[in-house]
Amino acid sequence: MFSIRTDLALETREMYVKSNKKECDGVEVIEKEENDIKISTVKIINDIGEKTMGKPKGTYVTMEMPKLTLYDGELMDNVSNSLGKVLLDMIKVDKNKTTLVVGLGNWNVTPDALGPKVISKLMVTRHIKELMPEAIDEDVTPVCAISPGVLGLTGIETGEVIKALVQKIKPDYVVCIDALASRRLERVNRTIQIGDTGISPGAGVGNRRMEINEKTVGVPVIAIGVPTVVYAATIASDTIDLVIDSVKSQASEGDKVYDMLGSIDKGERNQLIHEILNPYVGDLVVTPKEVDSVIDSVSKIISTGINIALQPALNMEEINKFLN
Incomplete structure (x- = not known):
């Protein structure tokens, strides 16, 4: 039987509740609002919840942005700060722990270019910490980043690239950014999901690749995703x-x-x-006509949130000075 696809744990839970008229067993949901941002935390706590939701056990945080966020600098900063706080709850940052940030997706296809766009705006410091430690504050944490492309461009599974990098540079965490698919049109480009269970690139558009999680690469993997497309069906x-x-x-x-x-x-x-x-x-997916400017705005929100989380010793002025 054909079913509507979604990458968002919140939507999977909503569909279950609507169909069964009851809450999912093995799933806990916490909702709150912060600076007009609705933050929903879905925790899959046991095997029953995992089977029902079709997602691995773990925590999935969904942030729903106010309507005009992508056109308002102050609202964008509010979302970035909230995203930074959520990430800090999942990543135990200190100056001796290295984080590898991976921008998944195809930079030639705008709705799939979110990951590479975020990488281009990231505060990358690992090389400076190693080669010129005197040129940077000692409290700055080492961050490295890569946009490995997609299998169709490189002939290499993205998961294989990340696994090899982890074995070589031995980061303490991997943070992956990817575009997702949504069940509801109003959530497209207005929702950010942060999960601590890793990611399966391409799953949202039926093109499942090697999973990227702690089991496959050897270190904790945090996934950040934004639904940029919705199915025509x-x-x-x-x-x-x-x-x-x-x-x-x-x-x-x-x-x-x-x-x-x-x-x-x-x-x-x-x-x-x-x-x-x-x-x-076929399996047609649709994205809004203003997707170019939207991806630019969303990538800035996410990169700023990651910079805030990974560099807690610096304020935004210091981070911007470094980037510029």
Whole structure:
């Protein structure tokens, strides 16, 4: 049976609750709001939750940005600061621990260029700490970064590249940034997910590659992702939902129309949408027309958040001075 895909743990949990009318066993959810940013923490705490959610045990934090964040410098800074705090809870930073930051994705495809864009704005310090320690504050932590490209460009699995790098430079943490797919259109380019279970590049668009996690590379892996695309089938399904809700609101219980709409099986309907669309557009994914400027803004938010988290001894003025 065809099902709507999503990379967000929060959306997986929402779909389960909507279908089963109850909370997932083995899953804890904590919600709070900070500077108009909704922060939802989904914790998968046992094997039952892992099986139900289809995701590894661990913590998944979802930050939903205010509507105009990408066009407002102050709001962008607020999100970056909140992201920095979330990362600090997952990464125990000190001046002797090295962090490898990996920008996953294809820089030639704008919706998939988030990772490489973040790397271009990162405060990279490992080489200076090793070669010119006197030229930098002793409290600065060593950070190195790479954008390894994708299998289609390099012929090398991204996971293999990261594993080899970890074995060579022996970082204490790996932080991966990647573009994701969302279940809901309103979350595209407005949501950041941070997880401590690693990542499977390409999974959101049905192109699953070697997993990148502590088991495969040997050190803890923190994954940061932003949904930049949504499936056309998802848009079609949501549109039909809106039409059904509109018609049902105008009918009363007991009407034939009301009863007929209530009897529609959503799984079968999604399967039908998939079968109708697939011969014409395949697994088409859609991204907003302003994606170029959006990716620039989101990459700046994430790079600033990472810089804040990995350099807790420096303030933003000092970080910007280093970058410029």
